[in-house]
Amino acid sequence: MPEPLTVPFALTAQVERLIPSARLGRLGRLRRGLEKGLRVDANGHIAQTPHPHALGSKLTHPHITTDYSESLLEYITPVYSQPGEALCFLSDLHTFTYHHLENEWIWPGSMPSRLSGNDSVPIADYGSSNVGTMKHVYRKGLDMRYGRIMQAIAGVHYNVSLPDDMWHGLRELEKATNIPFNDYRSTRYFGMIRHFRRHSWLLLYLFGASPAIDKSFLPDGHKVPEKLQSLSDDTYFAPYATTLRMSDLGYQNKVQSQLKICFNSLSNYVNTLRHAISSPWPDYEKWALMLMASGVS
Structure with a gap:
């Protein structure tokens, strides 16, 4: 028989000390947001039609836009304290979209539907404004680096943040009030990130569905x-x-997998990220030289 899982004493004690605050309602405002979809035709092929005009401007709409591809819907819910409210809003976005889709469906899986090669994934077009052009050119760069097929992979983004009341309570319990609040909160968030990365295999095992x-x-x-x-x-x-x-x-990105981003602190994270984005890569440099030689800026 395997040994039963045990919760570290420090964590157990910390949770027990937070119970009075929880009973007062100070910890019940966990903030959640959802982002999610891929449009497909009636035969399950990735849609080749433009983003439906009736859904609004994909450049400025706060809740319905596109990700990499013109066919890759991205829904963005407001931030809610109750999971049910976020799910209801997401359901409303689906319902509204289906009212304006003509013989098309929203693909439910994260891996894409039927493709017909790299060019069958249409790059999102955000118009001729400076911001729209920049977003389109950025996506063309992703095509050169990784191809469009990988960019057609979709997924649910689950955004979560903890209420400041909880951080204030933990800061008091840990007698860390000499540390500025923003610094304390950043330190604890990076601790959460490290724990998530350490145990992410378990989350994928329990909730993966592709x-x-x-x-x-x-x-x-x-x-x-x-x-x-x-x-x-x-x-x-x-x-x-x-x-x-x-x-x-x-x-996945094999180039980025070679970068070492440090999550020990905010300063370490910023410094290693700055080093990563300024590090040259031979293959990308070759493409830049080829584009310059061909007169493309």
């Missing part, structure tokens, strides 16, 4: 990874997978 991909996701001539098996004429799957989206087949 064990299959359409065969069109792999380019023609691409060697099928040994981990994948054929499930049907058009689908591969990994028998023991939970989330191919987070695997080396999913939304």
Whole structure:
């Protein structure tokens, strides 16, 4: 029999000390936001139509926009304290969208639907304004670096922040009032990030739900990874997978995987991030020289 999981004493004591504040309602305002979708046609192929005009401007709409692709819907809910309220708003966004889709559907999975090569993923067009042009050019750069197919992978973004009352309570319990509040809160958030990264495998194991991909996701001539098996004429799957989206087949960047971003503190994070974005990469430098030589700025 495996040993039962035990909660560290320090954590148990900390939780017990927070119970009185929780009973007073000081800790019940966890803030949540959801971002999410991919439009497909009636045959399950990625949609080639522009972002529906009736959904509003994808450049300025606060709740309905696009991600990388013109077909990749992005829903953004307001921040809510109650999970049900965020889900209801997301449901309303789906309902509103379906009223304005013509013979199209919202793809439910994170791995994309049927594709027809790299160019079948239309890059989002945000108009001719400076901001819109910048967003479009940035996406063209992503195409050059990683290809559009990887950018068609979707996922739910779950944004969460903790109420300041909780941080004030913890700061008092830990007798850390000599530390400026913003510094204390940043330190504790980075502690949460490190814990999340340490235990993220468990979250993927428990909540991952993308064990299959359409065969069109792999380019023609691409060697099928040994981990994948054929499930049907058009689908591969990994028998023991939970989330191919987070695997080396999913939304990954081999270049960025070589960067070492430090989450020990805000200053370390900023410094290592600054170093990462200013570090040259030979392949990207070659493309820049090729574009300059061809007269493209």
